[in-house]
Amino acid sequence: MPYSAVCLIAIVSFLEIMWSALPAVADSDVVQFKLEEVIEMALNRSPAMSAAKGGVRQIEGERMAAGAYPNPSFSAVFGPGKTRESLGDISFFERTLTLSQPIETPGIRQARQRGAEAALAGSQAAVGEARLSVLSDVKVAFYQLLLAQRDVELTMQARILVQDLFRGIKARVDAGQARPFEAIKANVELQTVSNELSRAQNSLVAVRARLDALTAGGLGSEFSVQGDFQAPRNTFNRHEMISSALEHHPTVQRLDKMIEKAEQQAVQERKSVVPLVTVSGTYKQEAAESAYLAQLSIPIPLWYRRQGEIAAALGAKERTEAERVRAQNEIATSITEQVQEARTAVQQIDVFEKGLLKQAEEAVWIARISYQQGATGLLDLIDAQRVHRQTLFQYTQARAAFSVALARLERWTGALQ
Template sequence: MAHLSLRTRLLVGVVLSVHLTGTVVLAEVQESRSYRLDEMIEVALQHNPALQEAASLVKQGRGLQTTAAAYPNPSITGTVGPGRTREALGDVAFFERGVIVSQPLEWPGMRQARLRAAEAALAGSQAAVDGTRLNVLADVKIAFYQLLLAQRNVELITEAVAIVQDFYRSVKARVDAGQARPFEALKANVEVQKVSNDLNHAQHSLVVARSRLNRLTGGALGKNFGVLGDFVSPRLGLNLEDLVGSAMEHHPTVRRVRKEIERAGHSLVQERQSLIPFVTVSGLFHQEAAETAYLARLSVPIPLWYRRQGEITAALSAKERAEAEHVRTQNELVAAITESAEEAHAAQDRIEVFEKGLLKQAEETLRIARISFQQGAASLLELIDAQRVHRQMLLEYTQARANLSVELARLERWTGELR
């Protein structure tokens, strides 16, 4: 029995160990998952807190609209208490009682202005949600391409490290065989250290880019994930006038500010209409010892001393501020679109230069330098320079493609159109 119990415990321990190990491995696999751009956008739409915060503004706007549509509540006042007639009428005890029902009546012009102001505010909140969504998706795209660039840089520099390490071993073997000077091995080792340092810097940049994208997705991606895909292909036909026209018509920020101007205008009308006072209609029942009365009452406050000058001034100021914000928003969008469009054109030009011959020339130069070095016609320094130039061309080409993708994402943000 003791041996059976021991074997049982060992078996259970092995099973638990396998289960826990499998869980850890599964967690690592999940954390190291790679996402495509559409998958990353879906995760951001589900978990980004800014979208949830913006959605609450719409709920708040609906609540304010409900408040604006509400009618004033009536009021009921009841009186009851003991009384006694005067001696001339005889000493009679009784209970007095009475009821007053009052209903304030709003001025229709003021009510209509308040309702329209609430509708404009709700539409502005919905435009703000669209603007937040646009910004989040543009930020996700930009962070995605920046992480993709960081990954490509790490891959390119990792390949360069392997090449220079192999080259260093070859040079060291030649030095050990007496076919080269020791100084050549020293120069090759310096190049290894330099490229290794570049790789270390690229890996740090990769961590930062991954953290930035993880923040935009509400921390739902974990710490060790990657991205899959490619940069945007060069696009022609980025017409500045069309882009600006699209922004002035469709951009959520422009729509939100226009609705704010509309809301402020209705609020100004509401304050001016408030000069006409509410009318309160009342019905009264009163019963005493000798009489019963059914009366109607009309109450109208007189705006004699204060005519809402402060509220009207504040509403007018809010409208002027919204109009100024509209002009400022338009100017900022035009400037941002112009800058991003020019940056996109510049990136397209750089990509075209690389693809039309610069990359092939750098690759051919490196090939010739390798052959010349093997034949003794080129020095070690010339070969190292050729390798460095080739690697730099690849990095700059990748950077240009990433810049184009980022600027196109920014153009989507500024024009208000997601492509």
């Protein structure tokens, strides 16, 4: 083997070792964010969180209104009067004063208040539900961005190695020490890696935009994330997770309170068949008399007894009960799916760490030695390097898949994993 080829192999090996040892850093001008910083920003700026908190304030106002008593009303009638001529043709000033107080029949106000309390508890559960959703979405996007950054880094390293390899082979071809076909093969590989780099960079831009959108533009268009994936583990009790989530998940709690509100609405509508009894007191003064009068006014539900409102409240209850069953089924199914995703990712990580990574590294080393000794061709070396890069990326993909599965489990279990 010519001395120049030996030097080329040594240079390529040195560059790969140096690039592998470099930390995953971005341009010094690009702001870096850790996961905790992104989460805090998303919780403070997320429209979903703002909407959920606004819903709580709205229901608090409705609860205040539900506890209010009906206001009284006052009326006054007055003016000059005159008796008939037969009574002496006397002028006087007539007045009639009436004070009325509507009184709700028993149970209406209580049902309305209980319904408002249930609605408030449901809106508070909705805040927890929105928080879980934001946390899960941010973590998923964060880990996907970490994966995209790693993809770009690995592909850039590969392109640098192939560029150096192409330059060395081209120099050998120009010196008449290698066939021109060797340079063509190296150039094809360089173009392939360059295309892969463009694909990885486009994917990076898309994932970065997705994470920025979750913070309502708080991260900016140019930034990177700093951190690592979750450490793999395989301690997942699916049945306990499902049992706990079906009882304590904010979505289930919200729907339980919506059912309770619908029940109280039905009670209120039944008792509103006779909604208000009005008690009035009247003082009346005329020319020849003064009078103190009391009046009781009771509506008579003769033609309509609020059948429509009662049916609507019962229908709302049935619809919410069905939604709760659907939500419980979705929670159980999603937990099962994500537990399986996590376990599969752990198995893949285990395969990589117990042999596949080392085998890929050894394959590259053997390919280099074989190429150096002339036992194999350039394509074998290129294939070995490509397989090594793909193995590293697939290992990173498995770690990212595990972290994403944990983030989604947090959403469906309602607890940190």
